[in-house]
Amino acid sequence: MSQHKDGEAQHGVAYNPNNGLEAFLSGLWEQNPVFVQVLGMCPTLAITNTVRNCIAMGLATMFVLVCSNTLVSMIRKLVPKQVRIATYILVIATAVTVVDYLVKAISVPIYQALGPFIPLIVANCIVLGRAEAFAARNPVGAAALDGAGVGIGFTFGLSCIGAIREVLGAGTLLGFSVFGPNFQPWVLFQLPPGGFFTLAIWLASMTAWKRRRQNRLVLAAQASEVRV
Amino acid sequence: MNNESLSFILIDSLLLHNFVLSVFLGMCSFIGISGKRATAVRLSLAVTFVITMSSILCYFTNRLLVQSGTEYLRIILYIVIIAAMVQLTEMFIKKTNPSLFRQLGIFLPLITTNCAVLAVPLFQTSRGYSLLQSVVFAVGASGGYTLAMYLMSEARERLELSDLPDLSRGAVATLTIAGILSLAFMGFSGMGGE
Numbered sequence: 001m002s003q004h005k006d007g008e009a010q011h012g013v014a015y016n017p018n019n020g021l022e023a024f025l026s027g028l029w030e031q032n033p034v035f036v037q038v039l040g041m042c043p044t045l046a047i048t049n050t051v052r053n054c055i056a057m058g059l060a061t062m063f064v065l066v067c068s069n070t071l072v073s074m075i076r077k078l079v080p081k082q083v084r085i086a087t088y089i090l091v092i093a094t095a096v097t098v099v100d101y102l103v104k105a106i107s108v109p110i111y112q113a114l115g116p117f118i119p120l121i122v123a124n125c126i127v128l129g130r131a132e133a134f135a136a137r138n139p140v141g142a143a144a145l146d147g148a149g150v151g152i153g154f155t156f157g158l159s160c161i162g163a164i165r166e167v168l169g170a171g172t173l174l175g176f177s178v179f180g181p182n183f184q185p186w187v188l189f190q191l192p193p194g195g196f197f198t199l200a201i202w203l204a205s206m207t208a209w210k211r212r213r214q215n216r217l218v219l220a221a222q223a224s225e226v227r228v
Numbered sequence: 229m230n231n232e233s234l235s236f237i238l239i240d241s242l243l244l245h246n247f248v249l250s251v252f253l254g255m256c257s258f259i260g261i262s263g264k265r266a267t268a269v270r271l272s273l274a275v276t277f278v279i280t281m282s283s284i285l286c287y288f289t290n291r292l293l294v295q296s297g298t299e300y301l302r303i304i305l306y307i308v309i310i311a312a313m314v315q316l317t318e319m320f321i322k323k324t325n326p327s328l329f330r331q332l333g334i335f336l337p338l339i340t341t342n343c344a345v346l347a348v349p350l351f352q353t354s355r356g357y358s359l360l361q362s363v364v365f366a367v368g369a370s371g372g373y374t375l376a377m378y379l380m381s382e383a384r385e386r387l388e389l390s391d392l393p394d395l396s397r398g399a400v401a402t403l404t405i406a407g408i409l410s411l412a413f414m415g416f417s418g419m420g421g422e
Contacts, residue, residue, distance in 0.1 A: 038259075039256070041252075041256055045252040045255060046253075086311060089307055089311065089340070090307075090308070093303050096303055097300060097301075100303065101300070119303050120343045120346060120350070122307050122341075123341045123342065123345070123346045125341055128341055191414065192249065192252065193414070194407075196403045196404070196410055197404065199403050200396075200404045203399055204395050204396055207400070
């Protein structure tokens, strides 16, 4: 984990923390699936037009992540190496089927709003990535914690995008009016192009923020050297 | 049953509801592989083949599932069919064109987790398309995917040489172009009539 400390973000699916707690925390922020790894783009762009949808989608994905990570970790010593990806996909598809029926049972309006994107969690690279990179090599408890961390990080990332799109595009936040009745909504942000632009703005500001932090660290290091 | 005409389904999936630019499917490969035109177009052709074949197979599988009352197996069986089709394509390309196989590399097996591929059978099932409608839908959707990949790779090849601000390189530039393309595709809405 030493690379993380100097503010360099590691890109890619294959980060592999040492224990469950570390995995949980790095999934939340350091390796946030939306902002740092830029994975699982389809739901990130498609259903983020309201914050309510984002939270529902994030929780559904988190459920699948925890289930599939736990199961994959349980069977990790039984599965031959050649067929492991196929086995993981079957485990994930089973978890997704469960969550598909669960969401339909809990709330029909949310199920209709998310549409095909609940069954499409099967094809979300975050889930398969975590199964292959972490759950297949770690004990059950750590794998479940990792799933929860990445899931919460994903929910957080979705909600950040959803908040901007809902406030600008509809003038509401979680259904409550923000600007009062005279607000003229900026409809573009509710439409598909708004999704692309919002994510682009978020990514650019994350990079800018990281660079500033890094520059400040470098300056501080130089200053302390001069003083010595 | 659904009584949309075949030409409407084709235009709708190709332009009006383009899979990549207005339904947001297959984003990972769209952002990941659209850097070079030749690779992007060849990968899109492989995706087209997988989508069309799995659409036909999934149509028959769904009829079997409905007859035996086991619809809860749908997602699992669809993904198995897609994985098998991807494996077949991989073997076929490896045998007939080894250099293309090496060029596509890891992205070929990753077609399995391309959500555009899984979405076609899911959509055709929920809309109740007939076999012919499903095939037209699959061709239209994968044509839309190929079109978006082609446009994107053209734009990105040109951007390579231009002087972009440092912050907006990489994913940010790709997403911004995608947003502009998506705006352009919104111009098609209303075509075909309500």
